[in-house]
Amino acid sequence: MEWEAVIGLEVHAQLSTKSKIFSGAATAYGALPNTQACFIDLGMPGVLPVLNKEAVVMAARFGLAIGARVEKRSVFARKNYFYPDLPKGYQISQFEHPIVSQGKLDIIVDENTTKTIEIIRAHLEEDAGKSLHENFQGMSGIDLNRAGTPLLEIVSAPEMRSAKEAVAYLKTLHTLVRYLGICDGNMQEGSFRCDANVSVRPKGQEKLGTRTETKNVNSFRFVEKAINYEIERQIQVLESGGKIVQETRLYDADKNITRSMRAKEDANDYRYFPDPDLLPLVLSDEFIAAVKSQLPELPQEKAERFQTQYGLSAYDAMNLISDMALADYFETVAAGTAKHDQKTYAKLAANWIMGDLSAFLNKENKEIGQSPVSASQLQGLLNRIMDNTISGKIAKTVFETLWEAGGNADEIIKQKGLIQITDSTLINALIDEVIAVHPEQVAEYRSGKEKLFGFFVGQMMKKTQGKANPDEVNKLLKTKLNG
Amino acid sequence: MHQYTLAELSRLLHSKAINSVELTQHYLNRIKQYNTRLNCLITITEEEAMVQAKKADACIQQGKSMPLTGIPIIHKDIFCTQGIKTTCASKMLDNFIAPYDATVVSKLNIAGMVLLGKANMDEFAMGSSNENSFYGQVKNPWDETRVPGGSSGGSAAAVAARLTPSATGTDTGGSIRQPAALSGITGLKPTYGRVSRYGMIAYASSLDQGGPLATTAEDCAYLLQTMAGFDPYDSTSVEREVPDYLATLNNPLKGLRIGLVKEYFSEGLSAAMREAIYAVAKTLEKEGATLVDISLKRTALSMPAYYVIAPAECSSNLSRFDGVRYGYRCENPHDLNDLYARSRQEGFGEEVKRRILIGTYVLSAGYYDAYYLKAQQCRRLIHDDFQDAFKSVDVILSPTSPTTAFKLGEKTKDPISMYLSDQYTLAVNLAGLPGLSMPAGFIDNLPVGAQLIGNHFTEARLLNIAHRYQQLTNWHKQMPALAE
Structure with missing residues (x-):
């Protein structure tokens, strides 16, 4: 039988606010345990939450960027459950009335495939602390630095059909939140976390299969692997006559498997109800308009501009805009010529940046911001290709020297006698x-x-x-x- | 000295006829003399009090004082007081020393008040008799075989016994007004949002409101003046100017329209209580007020709605008491669940556990709509009833509680009959309105309380009416024998 996978993603993006969502404590990562937790974060008796306006601005910014409804009235609710790293015994989250609903995100799956994924909702909530199980002589430690850190939980519709699509969606989202300046996107530090809901069904069947939720997939590569594993696992279970159990599973990156964490029957009854300590969040038209007026150029818009202004293909444009620093680098290089045809020059720049430069960066595990070859150095090189001083092949040699020893292209060409013979x-x-x-x-x-x-x-x-x-x-x- | 009102003491202090150190010492002596009998206070802060009193005297000497400077007070043990044990009358917090001051505490501190101690109460403010305290029951100074009312029973009994000229309390369903009534003093539950809840250990967040207890309405006005106001640390506190409560105390009552609610005087009410409240109405009528018969049709909904909403919120609010970070932790837990289960089982009293169970139940999947949501709809209707009523009247007059102080142990076995003693006060919290209880006579030598209910933010009017009434009557001047 031919099977079809159905995937929906829940992403927790940690908002880059200076202080926590309901207290004035700092949110910086990596401080000594429990040094960034105030009485409110500790859930002391008598304390009350006060909503951080910055977090609201960021959520609204996200909503506007995905063409969603930014609700004029949203409600914070309490999600009740006991856990040692949840100080109050409940998490403040939005349940029935999220701040953002009905958005969409265009993704490019590969050179020939684009798709629009619906984002059902995005809501504000506070993060819990961390339980530490090592080095406490058999006891557990609790670090509440993270407790109260603002999160935006972004929930997609189950509209992805392969791990590849899921990764494309995730990457697009990752790019977007960083463009918006609302999340640093650091997956290692847990600033951008993903849970994957996966089910399979016979191709052509409309009814959805039973889904599982896989947690703790904290890199693009792991998302792909975990989803593929889960799809295969479910198909095997079904083909051998078994049934999928609705459950939460945990991805084990070392073994590249997912394993059962808890079944649905064991799930908490969270007893959600509106938090009486917080009034409904009411946003005015003026507030929403002000947030809208401050939106930066969005990745999608930048990609479209790159195509019209520089004549790049959709795929090239998408690759360049995936990282705002990379896009800026490209624009600095591409802007550097008055002599040559801009589109030809831009295409050459794009090829070099995505080709040789990216390869070198990848090899040394560097970000574009750490590139030893600056935009103006690369420009110097491209200018000599454009005016036929050197060939593309020789340019590679010059680039290598630029990367390793610095300097500028003209000097290197002169020193090494690399001027092209055109006579x-x-x-x-x-x-x-x-x-x-x-x-x-x-x-x-x-x-x-x-x-x-x-x-x-x-x-x-x-x-x-x-x-x-x-x-x-x-x-x-x-x-x-x-x- | 203890027979003076707060207002009189303020004048005496500022005229330097007395000083705060001797005043404070006098009250501390009375506390030492009577607290073992009445059990009003959980913690006596003698040392801190003397330090504050000296400071207050210095302020008065330097002419830097405010009206409340040097006046002693006790705080209900639900208010966090930095460096001082804050127990909520629960074994759960028997070892808890608050690391910060509640906003109310801090405001009264800044005003120069002297803290004598922390008042006994029903555990986590759940109760109407002050019998649900880990620290033992509080006795009514008028008759020590009777309850002082609750949950602010320690505060009310201490004021009644003149162990302090003033106290703070909190009121979720009547917890300031009912003990004020049963103890023969004046107590005000302000409009929801008028007084900050920050640092006030939450029972039911949408109903809780702090307020003053004292012997007169004028004294309550002094206290509320300082306690009230917007607090950036409490999102539910209201950003609205605090009026001058003292300035309007003597306003005439001519033209005041007083509502008498048909449903509040039904056959269940004793003739003596009915007569006492009608007598209050007649006195006010003589001052130029008019009496209007009104109906609050949904009165019967108050109690069921309250006993869904309050437990629901409490079940969540009290989740933080888990034995992990502070408070009581059971001995040798063998795993996490055991730690939770036994810490809470051993740390909470019966009534608290009963309400946590009810609250957990009404919020559970499948029951939420039938109970919690329905109760919220009832709450809205109760609110609307009051708003309709306030179109034709300015205030509502009622008994504060259907009976005078009942016997210790009389209702402890029957929660429903206990809950009924709050039947006239619950609706006020559900609607977020201000309510005041004032002494209005005696039945069989036990004080009777009359309740005035106003529309939102009409505290000034309630205090004005009560003050005028107290100019015409002597009920508030009566003292139990031990204060004579």
Whole structure:
């Protein structure tokens, strides 16, 4: 039987506010345990929550960026359950009335596939603390620094059909929250966490299968692996006549498996009810308009502009805008020419940034911000390609030197004598020499073995250490050999 | 000295006829003399009190004082007091020393008041007789075989016994007004949002409201003046100017329309109580008020609605008492569940557990709509009834409690009959209105309380009416034998 996977994602984005969602304590990551928890975060008797306006602005900003409804009235509720790292015995969250609903996000799955994913809702809530189970002589430690950190929980519709789509959605979302400046997106530190709801059904069937929720998938790679594992597991269970149990599962990255954490029957009855300590959150039209007026250029808008302004393909544009710093780098490079045709130049810049530069960055695990080759250094190199001083191939050598030793392209070209040979008299003379020492190959070529043309180009490049202008060589060689 | 009102003491202090150190010492002596009998206080803060009194005297000497400077007070043990044990009368918090001051505490501190101690109460403010305290029952100074009312029973009994000229209390369903009535003093439950709840250990957040207890309405006005006001730390406190409560105390009552609610004087009420309240009405009528018969049709809904909403909120509010971070922790828990279960089982008293169970039940999946949501709808109707009533009357006059102080132990076995002693006060909390109880006579030598209910933020009017009434009557001047 052919199966179809149905995937929905719940993302917890930690909002980059300076203080917590209901207290004035700082939110910075990595402080000593319990040094960033005030009486409110500790759930002391008698304390009360006061909503951080910054968190509301950020949630509204997100809502507007995904074309969602930013609700004029939303309600904070209490989600009641006992856990040592949940100081009050309840989490303040939004339940029936979230601040954001009915948005959508366009994703590019691959070069030929785009898709729009519905975002059902996004709501504000507070994070819990952390339980620490190591190094306490058999006891558990509680760190409440994270308690009360603002989260935006973003819930997609079950509209993804493969792990690849899920990852594309997640990456698009990840890009968006960083563009909006509402989340640093740091997955290792847990600032951007994802739970995956996965089910499978026979292809063509409308009714959804029983789903499982896989928690703790904290990198794009793990999301892909965990979902693929879960899809395979469910198909196997069903094909061997079994039934899927609705449950929460945990992804184990070391073993690349998911395992059962708790079944639905064991799930808490959270006894949600409106938090009487907080009035309903009411937003005015003016507030929403003000947030809207401060939205930055969104990734989608930037991608579209890159296509029209620079003539890039949708796929190239999408790749460049995925990281705002990368997009800025590209624009700095692409803006650097008045002499050359801008679109040609921009396309060259895009290729270099996504090709050689990205490869070097990846190899050394660097972000674009840490690139040893600055935008103006790269510009210097591209200018010499554009004016035919060097060939693309030689440019790679120059780039390597720029990366390793710094400096500028012109000096390196001069120092290493890499200027391209474009003088046709000189090239013709060299061709004559090549032809003279390879009479057999010339004869074979002339008798119809045209594949040998590459051999002559190679000989020419060898003779000039790659400096001969390839177009010129091709043109003149053809004339000579055919003549 | 203890027979003076707070207002009189303020004048005496400022005229330097007395000083705060001797006043404070006098009250501390009375506390030492009577507290073992009455059990009004859980903690006596003698040392702190003397330090504050000296400071107050210095302020008065330097002319930097405020009206409340140097006046002693006790706080219900539900208000967090920094560095001082704050128990909520529960074993759960027997070891809890609050790390911060409640906003009310801090405001009264800044005003220069002298803290004598922390008052006994029903555990977590759940009760109407002050018999639900881990620290033992409080006795009514008028008759020590009787309850002082609750939950602010320690506060009310201490004021009645003149162990303090003033006290704070909290009122979720009548917990200031009912003990004020049963103890023969004046108590005011302000409009919800008028007084900050920050640092007041929550019982039912949407109903809880702190307020003053004293012997007169004028004294309550002094206290409320300082206690009231917006607090950025309490999102439910209201950003609204605090009027000058003292300035309007003597306003005439001519033209005042007083509502008498048909449903409040039904056959269940004793003739003596009915007569006592009608007598109050007649006195006010002579001052130019008019009496209007009105009906609050949904009166019967108050009690069931209250006993769904309050337990629901309490079940969640009291979840933080889990034995993990502070408060009582059971011995040798063998796992996490055991830690929770036994700490809470051993740390909470019966009534608290009963309400947590009710609250957990009414919020559970499948019951939420039938109970919690329905109760909220009732609450809205009760609120609307009052709003309709306030179109034709300015205030409502009623008994505060259907009976005078009952015997210790009389109702402890029957929660429903205990709950009924709050039948005239609950609706006021559900509607968020201000309510005041004032002494209005005696039945069989036990004080009777009359309740005045006003529309939102009409505390000034309630205090004005009560003050005028107290100018015409002597009920508030009566003292139990031990204060004579």
